[in-house]
Amino acid sequence: MIPIAWGAKAVLMGMFAAMTRASEKWRPIGVTGFERCQMEQIRKDLDEEYEQANGLVQSSKTGACPSKSTRRFGT
Numbered sequence: 001m002i003p004i005a006w007g008a009k010a011v012l013m014g015m016f017a018a019m020t021r022a023s024e025k026w027r028p029i030g031v032t033g034f035e036r037c038q039m040e041q042i043r044k045d046l047d048e049e050y051e052q053a054n055g056l057v058q059s060s061k062t063g064a065c066p067s068k069s070t071r072r073f074g075t
Helices: 008-023 033-053
Strands: none
Touching: none
């Protein structure tokens, strides 16, 4: 029989320490207003697809994002 060398708590603490060290080196990634709008639209589309597949109430459709050339940066 081979004994278990690591307990769950020790593994989680090691993972947390590794993620903490890695996050110190990460840089924030800039997201423009256009990209944020695209992500919101994708989320809405996925929500609508899920609701239709499961017979839930459908949400109303919203307008598309402005073109990237007309609105580059947003808040």
